[in-house]
Amino acid sequence: MSTPARPARSGGSSAIGWVLTIGLNVVAPILTYNTLTDDHGWSEFSALLLSSAWPVLDTAIMVAWRRKIDEFAMVTLVFLVITAVVSLVGPHTARALLVKDSSVTGLFGLLCLGTLLAPRPLMFYFGRKFATDGTPASTAWWNGMWEFEGFRSTMRTMTLVWGVAYVTEALVRIALTYALDTRTMVTLSPVMIYGVLGALGVWTAWFGKRRAAEGARRQAEAEAAAAAGAATA
Secondary structure (H helix, E strand, O other), X not given: OOOOOOOOOOHHHHHHXXXXXXXXXXXXXXXXXXXXXXXOOOOHHHHHHHHOHHHHHHXXXXXXHHOOOOHHHHHHHHHHHXXXXXXXXXXXOXXXXXXXXXXXXXXXXXXXXXXXXXXXXXXHHHHHHHHOOOOHHHHHHHHHHHHOHHXXXXXXXXXXXXXXXXXXXXXXXXXXXXXXXXXXXXXXXXXXXXXXXXXXXXXXXXXXHHHHHHHXXXXXXXXXXXXXXXXXX
């Protein structure tokens, strides 16, 4: 069976999505925290808690834009709820909130590892979110790729690597929370989260292209062998 061709992707739509993601998940929280603590005298805990509202807005915008709640949005919403609940439980200090935030990313890593036992691993849904533009044609193309063993193996390997990476990142960030001051960690924490995300994104793109090239080579070899067999028959 030959691999189906990938539908054309809207570059503008993808670019807008990435700008919103970085702006609302990295830039806005840092600016909000610094403004509230420096100019308005808010406590570190209150400023951190309000800063965490920006990712909620990002998710709401994406759901309204796509006009549907997919598995990626559901996972994001669940983690936002978990973060909010965990933030309000236990000591109400800035350091405790940073530790709890780190624990949530560690939980994400554990979720990745846990979905390796599910019919489809978590990276299948994350891949569909970022490798397609959300149109019915591109979504159907991605879903259809699951029929191929090489694609399934690639998704499971990616999920394993992401899980291990985020569990490790969470443990390192918790250690740094106790070693550094709060203001430094407010800046460093999202940089670590999205720095790891960026590194994983680069690795994922490279790994995906390598696996796709290997699959195309095997398919070409199989087609050549079939053609040779038909010619000698």
